[in-house]
Amino acid sequence: MSDDCAEKTVETELEIEGRKVKVRAQMERQLPPWGKTTLVGKSLRRVDGPDKVTGAARYTHDVQLPGMLYGKVLRSPHARARVAELGLSAAAKLPGVLAVLGPGDVRGVRLGGREVLSAEASYAGEEIAALAATDEETAEEALSLIRVRWEPLPHVLEPEDAMAPGAPALQPGGNVLGGGFGPQTPGKPEVYERGDAPAALEAAEVTLERIYETPAAQHACLETHGAVAAWDGDGLTVWESTQGVFFVRSALCEALGLPASRVRVLCPFMGGGFGSKNSADRYTLLAALLARRSGRPVRMVLSRREDFEAGAYRPASRQQLAIGLTRRGRIVALTSRAVNPVGSALEGHYFGSCVGPVQDFYSCANVRTENYAILTSSPPPSAFRAPGHVQGAFALEQLVDEAADELGLDPVRLRLANLSANDPDSGLPYASNGLASCLRLGAKAIGWDSRKPPRTKTGRFRSGLGVAIATWGAGGGPPAVAQIVLHEDGSVVVLTGACDLGTGTRTVMTQIAAEELGVAVSAVLVANGDTRTTPYCLPSFGSLTVASTGPAVRLAAAEVKRQLLDAASPILGAPASSLLVMRGKVRHAVTGKSVAVASIAASLPARMIVGTSQRGPNPDGVVLASFSAQFAQVEVDCRFGTVRVKRFVSAHDCGRVLNPATWSSQIQGGVLQGIGYALLEQRTRDPGTGRQLNAGLLDYKIPTVLDSPPEIEVIDAAPPYPANNIGAKGSGEPPIIPVAAAIANAVANATGRRLRTAPITPARLLAALSAEP
Amino acid sequence: MARRAATRSAKSPAARHVTQIELELNGRVTRASVPDHWTLLEFLRKSAGLTGAKEGCNAGECGACTVLLDGVAVYACCVLAAETSGRRVMTIEGLGTPERLDPLQEAFLADDALQCGFCIPGQILAAKALLDAEPSPDRECVRRALSGNLCRCGCYVKIATAVLRAAAARREPER
Incomplete structure (x- = not known):
């Protein structure tokens, strides 16, 4: 790196999944904003699209290695039980079985603070033993030969039961933990406070208090979790369907005591993540351990049932909210007491804090939140697309609507009147904020002015309009390193650690590099997601990939261009400052004299130019957030209690849109997942055994095409964003945050009934319709 | 390209019953011997080297393994490989290539x-x-x-x- 500022590092802040963290960052070279762009901002086709539509794309599921074994896991059928005896010998003797592991064989191998195989199951589906065999059928037969004598222990699935006196203690400190991120104080919630919310509520002209409940929802990635592990001497290669190859690597290194140089993690293609694939999981480690024991590569891919039963989920919530307002609709107080059942362990797991929206959606001087994490006999939770905010927005954004109804005010106007010019928590200004534009443009697009009160609606089919908003920290930040290599023939490779989850990372990074370098898109190849060959970055989570890696790619391209122009200067007999790169040629700005990029590179002693750059710090004194306002038009069938989303408008401020096509796909996808969360999805379990009853895609209902509105209108309402060199913020998570509340508000507008429990099932809706209003 | 199913240990339970099949796979006559219980999806992915059809559920719930059987869309996880003898199967690999797209x-x-x-x-x-x-x-x-x-x-x-x-x-x- 040639920048003279390369040695200076500063502390900077970035927000990951609603959590603000401090990191060190290297000062970066300041690049002026792009003027008119030729590639950035255009709907370039996905560069990996041809591979995906022809079946050529190789996912982790598709990896086949010579001699590869199939790994399977024995899981607890009990929600809580001790393994009194474990007989593995019959399984080990079955021909074709090459490795068997029980808890005693892997003692001390830990992931997230817990042993990789457990002799005491703390949820149904927990990993007890693992084996690998030459084919899947043999592996399954071997599982059936494992003898276990279980000592069942009392379990508890629901948070109310876990908090009740006399409940079985799932951890020595008791079942009640503070939610959030800080140190946990047993028995105490995490408390956030600004102003004096109880006093302000007491004094408010109007107060409402309501309880909202949300279900445990599951990611259901079409590609189930899985890994393929192969050893070469003391080196380990792992293909993993993951959002972050470097997090997988560090988990493997830590658990197995290996240096980072000896562990290679790759993820060329992956079939969906949504927060559930941020790091390694037990199956990853088991694949590596079985491969080491057997001396053969091992494929450990979860079945759909396993993916549901032992896999990731957004925890349920029960949120008691109160709002205080003036008669004219000014919000003066907000409180939330939130209970989140977080399964059997928090350590090493992320569940998201559902009190966030109460803290940061509206201008309000008096806020108090209490957040409880309650241990239950369930799998550990995980991040799921805007963890916490999706639950929190379902509650807050309905409460604000209920307040508007109470005051006889228009819900859009009430929101506009209470938006905050500054971040309500810190008081610092936003680097940019287009939320009011999102509300205005979205309202116009959905035809908000035609909205009628529910009392005017009769008959079996009733239509309604609803709105909800979101704020989400999505400014990204360091660490993110990019390297660009210009080869002797003028072709360019962009190296980034970022995995492409299907969001278009490869395509957008291609656009950024080609734009800055002045070369054709066809000259650029993005190679990504490989810890051996690509530089470090965080996982593709927290809506941060574009805003973290994008600026690093532009910087690396600028560095390559600087070297290129320096090399071209003597050839063209002109100072580098008078040269520019256009359409694969270095050209004198005035004379037009030019030389091909390829011939410059070929003339260099090194035959290549390498530029490496890293994402610099975020600016101090401003808050980086993306914003969204969403509008639903629903039709309620009052006879059958079904809700159809007829139209949906999704307006966003996520800064510069780098590729409208891939961007709108991601927005529409967030809306679809929000529709599932609002109307269809919930994990259900048998209370007696703790086993999941709907651990399959037939019974756990994710939206089909028939649940989708025919069109989802996506609106870009972004003002210019100055806080990084590409002008872009994140857009992965904002589109799911307000959806369920917008739909619930539309249902209330259609029927006059409030559905405060998600999902809004026909049974719940019919019960609400038959009750007194 | 036809390929023999992987040879297995004679004692392996999976190897006990195999069937010879001959089908038209992506326009080519293909012969293979497949375990009786294998689905078309297992044959395609494990034996024929065609991984374009994905396993999302193995239970006819998700459609990720959809292929054409005599021109009709079927879930390959719900068809036995042995049933496809004498029939036409098209997978995504048979539709087009990155250079010649359908x-x-x-x-x-x-x-x-x-x-x-x-x-x-x-x-x-x-x-x-x-x-x-x-x-x-x-x-x-x-x-x-x-x-x-x-x-x-x-x-x-x-x-x-x-x-x-x-x-x-x-x-x-x-x-």
Whole structure:
């Protein structure tokens, strides 16, 4: 790196999944904003699209290695039980079985603070033993030969039961933990406070208090979790369907005591993540351990049932909210007491804090939140697309609507009147904020002015309009390193650690590099997601990939261009400052004299130019957030209690849109997942055994095409964003945050009934319709 | 390309019963010996080296393994490999290549009707079965025909648009 500022590092802040963290960052070279762009901002086709539509794309599921074994896991059928005896010998003797592991064989191998195989199951589906065999059928037969004598222990699935006196203690400190991120104080919630919310509520002209409940929802990635592990001497290669190859690597290194140089993690293609694939999981480690024991590569891919039963989920919530307002609709107080059942362990797991929206959606001087994490006999939770905010927005954004109804005010106007010019928590200004534009443009697009009160609606089919908003920290930040290599023939490779989850990372990074370098898109190849060959970055989570890696790619391209122009200067007999790169040629700005990029590179002693750059710090004194306002038009069938989303408008401020096509796909996808969360999805379990009853895609209902509105209108309402060199913020998570509340508000507008429990099932809706209003 | 099923240990339970099959796979006559209990999906992925059909559930719930059997869209996880003898199977690999795309594949790219891509081979083949039977569907008809193919990334709006675009392209006379 040639920048003279390369040695200076500063502390900077970035927000990951609603959590603000401090990191060190290297000062970066300041690049002026792009003027008119030729590639950035255009709907370039996905560069990996041809591979995906022809079946050529190789996912982790598709990896086949010579001699590869199939790994399977024995899981607890009990929600809580001790393994009194474990007989593995019959399984080990079955021909074709090459490795068997029980808890005693892997003692001390830990992931997230817990042993990789457990002799005491703390949820149904927990990993007890693992084996690998030459084919899947043999592996399954071997599982059936494992003898276990279980000592069942009392379990508890629901948070109310876990908090009740006399409940079985799932951890020595008791079942009640503070939610959030800080140190946990047993028995105490995490408390956030600004102003004096109880006093302000007491004094408010109007107060409402309501309880909202949300279900445990599951990611259901079409590609189930899985890994393929192969050893070469003391080196380990792992293909993993993951959002972050470097997090997988560090988990493997830590658990197995290996240096980072000896562990290679790759993820060329992956079939969906949504927060559930941020790091390694037990199956990853088991694949590596079985491969080491057997001396053969091992494929450990979860079945759909396993993916549901032992896999990731957004925890349920029960949120008691109160709002205080003036008669004219000014919000003066907000409180939330939130209970989140977080399964059997928090350590090493992320569940998201559902009190966030109460803290940061509206201008309000008096806020108090209490957040409880309650241990239950369930799998550990995980991040799921805007963890916490999706639950929190379902509650807050309905409460604000209920307040508007109470005051006889228009819900859009009430929101506009209470938006905050500054971040309500810190008081610092936003680097940019287009939320009011999102509300205005979205309202116009959905035809908000035609909205009628529910009392005017009769008959079996009733239509309604609803709105909800979101704020989400999505400014990204360091660490993110990019390297660009210009080869002797003028072709360019962009190296980034970022995995492409299907969001278009490869395509957008291609656009950024080609734009800055002045070369054709066809000259650029993005190679990504490989810890051996690509530089470090965080996982593709927290809506941060574009805003973290994008600026690093532009910087690396600028560095390559600087070297290129320096090399071209003597050839063209002109100072580098008078040269520019256009359409694969270095050209004198005035004379037009030019030389091909390829011939410059070929003339260099090194035959290549390498530029490496890293994402610099975020600016101090401003808050980086993306914003969204969403509008639903629903039709309620009052006879059958079904809700159809007829139209949906999704307006966003996520800064510069780098590729409208891939961007709108991601927005529409967030809306679809929000529709599932609002109307269809919930994990259900048998209370007696703790086993999941709907651990399959037939019974756990994710939206089909028939649940989708025919069109989802996506609106870009972004003002210019100055806080990084590409002008872009994140857009992965904002589109799911307000959806369920917008739909619930539309249902209330259609029927006059409030559905405060998600999902809004026909049974719940019919019960609400038959009750007194 | 036909390939023998992997040889197994004689004692392996999976090797006890095998059947010889001969089918037309992506336009080529293909012979193989497959365990009786193998699904078409297992044969395609483990033996024929065709991994375009994905296993999303192995239970006929998600559609990621959709292939064409005698021109009809089927879930390959719900068809036994042994049943395919004497029949025609088309997988996504038989439809087009990155260099020579089928109009459906071209339309999916043009409309950005994909994200992670895992469900896309199945979506495209379900759409092909529809367009082969009904060259001029409307949007609702497309939605019904694809309702057995899940997409968790949520590309449904653009997928339906892409299928309508492909239908129009297929109706255009070749120029």
